[in-house]
Amino acid sequence: MEEKKDEKSFSIGRLDIVDLYEWKNSKKLVYKTYFQRQFVWKEKDKKDLIDTIMQGLPIPAIFICDAGTDYTTLSKKYNVLDGRQRLESIFEFLENQYTYKKRYFKDFTEDEKKVILNYNITLIQMYVDPDDTERIKEIFKRLNKNAYNLNKMEKQSTQLVEYDYMIIAKIVSGIVKFENIESYLEEIHELFSDDEDKDEDSVEITEYSEMEEEAIPDEVKEICTWDNIEHINALLTNNMIFSSYDRQRQVALQYFLNIFTCILKGEMINRNVSEKTIIELSDVSKETIGKKLIECNKACEKILGIYEDIDDFWKNKTSFFTLCYVMTMTKSEKTTKEIKDLLEEFKNSNSEKWQQYYEASNQGVNDKKVRETRVELLKNIIA
Incomplete structure (x- = not known):
């Protein structure tokens, strides 16, 4: 009798910021907030994040899960379980909503823009039904306790x-x-x-x-x-x-x-x-x-x-x-x-x-x- 293999509960991948921004614009990223911890990020916090990226230093992984498939457009959506504040701070900078070292993103040189857009972010995808609120609740609690x-x-x-x-x-x-x-x-x-x-x-x-x-x-x-x-x-x-x-x-x-x-x-x-x-x-x-x-x-x-x-x-x-x-x-x-x-x-x-x-x-x-x-x-x- 063939032994049943355990299903993976998560997988790890990486995406450049430019790809994540494309996901955002094509509405692949959704925020079914569930239990997001609602720290209020000041502009200083956002600038610190951009500074970390500009220096090529690591930032914490973003946790996502499936948010369903559109069978008409044949496209998938992903819900952000943890890391929304980081993503939104990055997207806001790309959209010139605040400055870094007194300059908006639009004022960066091409090489500087590449540093931001080509920065690689770790994505951890949790394999969980998007409607399984109890499971997502448990994952979120563990994420925040283990982080x-x-x-x-x-x-x-x-x-x-x-x-x-x-x-x-x-x-x-x-x-x-x-x-x-x-x-x-x-x-x-x-x-x-x-x-x-x-x-x-x-x-x-x-x-x-x-x-x-x-x-x-x-x-x-x-x-x-x-x-x-x-x-x-x-x-x-x-x-x-x-x-x-x-x-x-x-x-x-x-x-x-x-x-x-x-x-x-x-x-x-x-x-x-x-x-x-x-x-x-x-x-x-x-x-x-x-x-x-x-x-x-x-x-x-x-x-x-x-x-x-x-x-x-x-x-x-x-x-x-x-x-x-x-x-x-x-x-x-x-x-x-x-x-x-x-x-x-x-x-x-x-x-x-x-x-x-x-x-x-x-x-x-x-x-x-x-x-x-x-x-x-x-x-x-x-x-």
Whole structure:
């Protein structure tokens, strides 16, 4: 009896960018988004990708699967399972939607264009029925876990996304564009609702299948107006404090949650905000959260001014944490220049208090007592 051979579950191939762009224009590439992770790529991220390509360095593979065959035109379509942001960033550059080193693609020399168009991208085709949502869901979960392990913040931010406090934090920190929040909620819940990989100290989360698909509350939308969050968002999304990699790993989101939780509680918390606290703070009145968000945004407007011309020490994550908390809570009347001068004078003093602050900024930075030390020392300087 002939032994049955195992069917391949995937195959690996390669295509030049010019071929992928032809696929895009002939509608061979489709985005049945399923469970795409919706990081918000800033223009800097896109330019970094183009820079990688121009230098001939590798980028991660694109995962695709069959999306059906058109038996009239005798052509196949492919759905992008993972890598949509990379592909769209490349296509946007080819269509002159942003510049690289101050030049559009149309302004490149022929040799430079060849470097881009002939760049080879690895394609991994998964053999799965395009309508087999459960199988695709499983593949996507494994892709994202194997590509790099989700850190605790990434798990928290998806598992707790039905709670108002997490929704607000993700909008403020630029993880999700406000206009896309509804579809993001639906997709992310389907991906993680049955995830059994929980921390021992995690709380039980109601499964999405048991919840009604309600619109985002109007109160949350009112809180997250651009006027209320623009300066916080600027500090969390530019490269002054948090790198592109930090933002992708949701480190900026973690910092905002930690800082704003301290602001709401009026005291330092130990290490990172817990799932239980995120759930509890979702029940705080939206009027209170909105008021504190406005105060934090005003403080961040001053911080942006301070950061225009100051020693990089004050732009690290730890000092940003302390500055944001102190300036929000004290509502200092001092001007941006006055605060900047005081911080520089403090740093250059080499006093005992400066040594205390410096040590508290470099050792055990997330410990509650160390945070309190930094806050007290800085409050005495700029309040």
